[in-house]
Amino acid sequence: MELCVIGAGYVGLVTAACFAEMGNRVVCLERDAHRLAQLRQGLCPIHEPGLQVLLQAGMQRGVLSFSDDWQASLANAQVVFVAVGTPSHEDGSADLQHVLAVADSLGQHLSHSCLVVNKSTVPVGTAERVATHIRQGLRARGAAGAIDVASNPEFLKEGSAIDDFMRPDRIIVGTNSQVAAQTLQRLYAPFVRNRERILVMAPRAAEFTKYAANAFLATKISFVNELAGLCAQLDVDIEQVRRGIGSDRRIGSHFIYAGCGYGGSCFPKDVRALIRTAEQHGYTPAILQAVQARNEQQKTWLFNALQQHFGGFLRGRVVALWGLAFKPGTDDLREAPSLVLLDALLAAGVRVQACDPAALAGIAERYPVALTNGQLKLCDDPYACVEGADALVLVTEWKQFRQPDFPRVRGLMRMPVVFDGRNIYDPSELSTLGYLYHGIGRPPVGHCKVTAA
Ligand SMILES: NC(=O)c1ccc[n+]([C@@H]2O[C@H](COP(=O)([O-])OP(=O)(O)OC[C@H]3O[C@@H](n4cnc5c(N)ncnc54)[C@H](O)[C@@H]3O)[C@@H](O)[C@H]2O)c1
Missing domain, CATH: 3.40.50.720 (NAD(P)-binding Rossmann-like Domain)
Structure with missing residues (x-):
């Protein structure tokens, strides 16, 4: 044709x-x-x-x-x-x-x-x-x-x-x-x-189906993130709970991963648009509003955890970020959780070293001032990225970051602390290697004395 x-x-x-x-x-x-x-x-x-x-x-x-x-x-x-x-x-x-x-x-x-x-x-x-x-x-x-x-x-x-x-x-x-x-x-x-x-x-049903699908997937993510927040209070590991519920075929194992929030060009805007459509028709989309609110909150999780770890004093710290694209396999940064974190870290006076296999050009376009004044450094190599870092934050779970040489990373960092924004690492393995590990909705494991910046 x-x-x-x-x-x-x-x-x-x-x-x-x-x-x-x-x-x-x-x-x-x-x-x-x-x-x-x-x-x-x-x-x-x-x-x-x-x-x-x-x-x-x-x-x-x-x-x-x-x-x-x-x-x-x-x-x-x-x-x-x-x-x-x-x-x-x-x-x-x-x-x-x-x-x-x-x-x-x-x-x-x-x-x-x-x-x-x-x-x-x-x-x-x-x-x-x-x-x-x-x-x-x-x-x-x-x-x-x-x-x-x-x-x-x-x-x-x-x-x-x-x-x-x-x-x-x-x-x-x-x-x-x-x-x-x-x-x-x-x-x-x-x-x-x-x-x-x-x-x-019918055409109208087709148009609605797309929003319904994205809203449902976003709901699964926010639902699990909400449970993750509660797990953190109860000394429960959300990863064990995820496996427990995901094995139920009625629930399924997809889109039930706790993390630092969903981004991209679709879920956030489509949930917003569906909420607006409902409101325009005098209908209260309570579940969708909660999904959106939870996701906004979730995107601040990593920054809040860093701030807590450093006792509220982040100025002058060096933080390494692994992964910036909104998800692995793309250079798309639209509404990426990494942007919320980067904005907050830069505003708090943190020196950021960031690595991503595809999204560095997009980040360079968005943060020209921080790049010029040296507050933001972009690295092609994950190991160069962690040099002298006070903390490592995994934001996007690219394959390159899944099984790093953690002993080598530890030798390069100033302080061995990992914030795992996608719960991909094994907390006990990292604590054995001398790290303090923080995941989302899982109890922290290991120790690390915070020294002066
Ligand atoms: N990106 C995804 O993963 C994805 C998945 C499913 C559905 N969608 C939907 O598909 C649509 C497109 O998304 P996208 O991510 O491909 O967008 P995009 O922004 O990547 O691409 C849109 C392209 O259209 C071009 N364009 C805009 N107006 C034009 C015009 N008048 N004439 C010619 N070209 C024009 C733009 O220059 C741009 O290159 C959106 O509605 C999105 O919600 C996106």
């Missing part, structure tokens, strides 16, 4: 690359000139395992191209995917300016019948709004063409996006049109060969 994907971000690029890989001809339309130039040179502008190879393969076979020309990109398109950002307004609602701007551009440039498919995460009723915008544009130009708008929310996870797209748990197709449903079923057929996983439903 001839496809156009609008927006070359995490979702748009993966969608374009995967459909091209299956033999479709795809034009990816992007308005950011810098990003477009990178893509045309075969360079992937984001860190996503396997994506660059797939993009280059599609370009070499001549089935994938990048453009900012609406007319040319749409000329042959049978299906147009919209994959632009939907950030939060100040009141928490989804900001639809990019989606509606795309709809207006489609109204200005489409001149044949086609199916428009919304992949962006959008509130209930947006497919209808998009259709209205497009049709208004077509009418104003006296252009022909029947436009159908379907909802097809995306469920990929950054860090494993290609695999998620190629082997989806399910594909949600929101449409009332049998023809549109059949078109999408045909397009997705190569991705669901071994099991029927395409669920066709």
Whole structure:
């Protein structure tokens, strides 16, 4: 099929690359000139395992191209995917300016019948709004063409996006049109060969399903984090409790890890948007409000624990951070817990040494002053990062940090203290090596006398 994907971000690029890989001809339309130039040179502008190879393969076979020309990109398109950002307004609602701007551009440039498919995460009723915008544009130009708008929310996870797209748990197709449903079923057929996983439903139900899924996953995380806080009071290790409940098939073992909070471009904004939608309808979303509040609190956990450890005096301390991206496998820093911690540490006069396999460039862009005045140092090597540190904080559980040479780390640090923001280390092993270990929702293990800064 001839496809156009609008927006070359995490979702748009993966969608374009995967459909091209299956033999479709795809034009990816992007308005950011810098990003477009990178893509045309075969360079992937984001860190996503396997994506660059797939993009280059599609370009070499001549089935994938990048453009900012609406007319040319749409000329042959049978299906147009919209994959632009939907950030939060100040009141928490989804900001639809990019989606509606795309709809207006489609109204200005489409001149044949086609199916428009919304992949962006959008509130209930947006497919209808998009259709209205497009049709208004077509009418104003006296252009022909029947436009159908379907909802097809995306469920990929950054860090494993290609695999998620190629082997989806399910594909949600929101449409009332049998023809549109059949078109999408045909397009997705190569991705669901071994099991029927395409669920066709009303567009409004499809739009809501995406928010419901993210809100549920965020709820699991905040629920466990709430229990972790109580565990800390009761001298109970949340890790033992997690294993205990996760083995129950009704509960499941995923998304029940205690940690320093969820971040990223989806959970925080989607929970906020769902809360706002409920409020706009006079409905009190008490559970979602608690999920959000718990997560905000959770993001301050590491800083509070550091402050307590140093008796409230953090100025002049050196703290090493391992992991900055909101999760392993991505360079995405949107709403990352690391940013809340970094802001607090820098404001408290701490010298921060930070290491991340993919997100250092993003951090450098965000903290130019601290970098210039030397309060923040970015390190490629985890061992260089801990040199002279008064504490080590694991924020993002990249594989590189999972099994470090802890005796070597101890030799490099000024004080052997570890704050494990993802509960990945073995407390007894670390205490045997002479560390003081702090995890989230687990009793501290070991000793370390705090000396002057
Ligand atoms: N990132 C994820 O893991 C993920 C997963 C599932 C769903 N989503 C949803 O998918 C949507 C896109 O997310 P993302 O993370 O890919 O966003 P992103 O910010 O990474 O990418 C959006 C891209 O669209 C481009 N763009 C914006 N307006 C445009 C226009 N008018 N014309 C052409 N290009 C335009 C931007 O320049 C940018 O490159 C959001 O609604 C998000 O909630 C994201």
